[in-house]
Every structure is written in structure tokens, then in C-alpha cells.
Amino acid sequence: MERRIFAERPRRVALFVTCMVDMLYPDVGMATVELLERHGIEVIFPEEQTCCGQPAFNAGFRDEARILAERFLDIFEPLVRSGRVDAIVAPSGSCATMVSHFYTVLFEDPMLAALRQRAEFLGTVTFELTEFLVDVLGATDVGAHFDGRLTYHACCHLLRELGIDAQPRALLNQVHDAELVELSGAEDCCGFGGLFAVKNAAISTAMGERKVGNIAASRADMVTLCDVSCMTHINGLLARTGQPCRAVHIAEVLNNQVQVDTPEAAPSTAAPAEADMPRRWQDPRAQE
Secondary structure, three states, rough: OOOOOOOOOOOEEOOOOHHHHHHOOHHHHHHHHHHHHHOOOOEEOOOOOOOOOOHHHOOOOOOHHHHHHHHHHHHHHHHHOOOOOOOOOOOOOHHHHHHHHHHHHHHHOOHHHHHHHOOOOOOOOEHHHHHHHHOOOOOOOOOOOOOOEEEEEOOOOHHHHHHHHHHHHHHHHOEEEEEEHHHHHOOOOOOOOOOOHHHHHHHHHHHHHHHHHHHHOOOOOEEEEOHHHHHHHHHHHEEEEEEEEEEEEEEHOOOOOOOOOOHHHHHOOOOOHHHHHHHHOOOOHHHH
16 A cells, blocks of 8 residues: 655654554563654554454454454544644554555445545555654664674565565664674565464474574574564574574664673573563653
């Protein structure tokens, strides 16, 4: 779907945080917010947002997915129509794809033409993070630094549905001090694929093992990508095979939130105490 061409530089966006970022990786969400704010973008977070419906859609439960999609439209569309925000930004190619490509499929019934028109409109203003940074804001050097070897895995929805590949690579090429190494089979699926990993665990694992084998061969300190779902899958296999490399979201790299682990500063594998666990969308800056 064609994206909106902005006559003027956007000033405000709504953060479509996605379920996994909100519940499991809030640091990725905060990195996304801080990156956008550093580029003069005001970020609005609609707290009432829920799942976009992708898991239900992929499982074939279209009626249930349609309910969630309509809720998404009800929450985000008025923000854009009213001019309160100029666009919607998500730190996920997968979820951005659901909104921009597959909502129109959910509403393809002629009886749902009004919903389809709303979905088409929202799809034109929904952007994946690196797409928004590069294509809309014209940013490539965001002041990121990484002292080590860095490689990049191209997530499937981002690459195949949205056609986004040059944008994250352009951003990574401008990470200061990083030694960027090409990953063999960078465009190959990691094997996650949402429900695919559950229904076809053996195949998913085999695909993932091939991916982490290529990561190990690259001798990268970190592999970065644009979806936390693939990140979770790859990190599980890296840990299982004893690889020192780890996968991190590109927002964390660009926001200087990650560094190469050393034996003295290796992350603890112990579960955090309940009092130390981040709450839903808790801003750590408020604790300073």
C-alpha cells in the first residue's frame, strides 16, 4: 500500500507499541520513543490500544481478528483524522504489515466497504520505525555508537510484505565505531513465523539453527533486527547452542542502549525480583 507523502515534516505520531514490546520488551518501546523525540517528534501513546489481531488472523479466526482490527481503527483513526497526530509508528514490521496490508483483507466483504475504506486510509499513515526515520524524516545518522562487530537479519514481513531493507541498513551503516559484517542468508527466515513455530516446531527449530549457525560464522558480537518476535526466537537458539552473540532490536542499537557483553559485565540469568520488574509501559526515567 502506498504511504502518505507529507507536504510538511510530521510533528506528532502515535506509538503503536505492539503486544510483545508492551508486555515483554518495554525497553524497545522506550528506545523508539526516545529516538523519535530526539528528532523533534512528539510521541503520543494511546493507552487503550490492544492487539492488532494478527495472531487470530494468522490462525484463521477472521471474525475475532476483525473485532480487534475494528477496535484498532476506532482508537487510532480519530487521532489522525483530527490532526492530533500525523502518522502511526510501530517498532515492528510484522504488526505494521497487519495494519497496512491485511486489514483490507479482513474487510473485503462488500458489506464492510466503510470499514475497508477506513482501513485503507489508516494503512497509508502506518509506518515501521526505520521506514519512518529514513523515508519520512530523512535521518540515517542518529548518533548511534557501538564498539564491536554488528550484523543484520532481515525479518520476513519487513522485507517481503513492506519491501523494507535499505532503510535499516542505511541506519546501521551510520552507527559509529561499529564493524558491520554481512550475514550469510540474511534474508532467510529465522523459523519463527508466529504460530508456525508452534505448529511446526521441528521445522522451525531446524530453520533457526541454520540461522544461528550463520550468525556464529559471522563472528558478530550482536545481530540486530526490526521485530522482537524473531529476536526472541533467535536468542533462544543462540542461548541453547552456547553462542556468545545475542539478538537485539535495532531501536536499542540506534538509541545506544546495548553494548558488547564482557565476562565481568555479563547479564544475569536470574529472574528479577517482583519489585524490580518493569510495570506495563513504565518509563524508567520517572524513577530517576
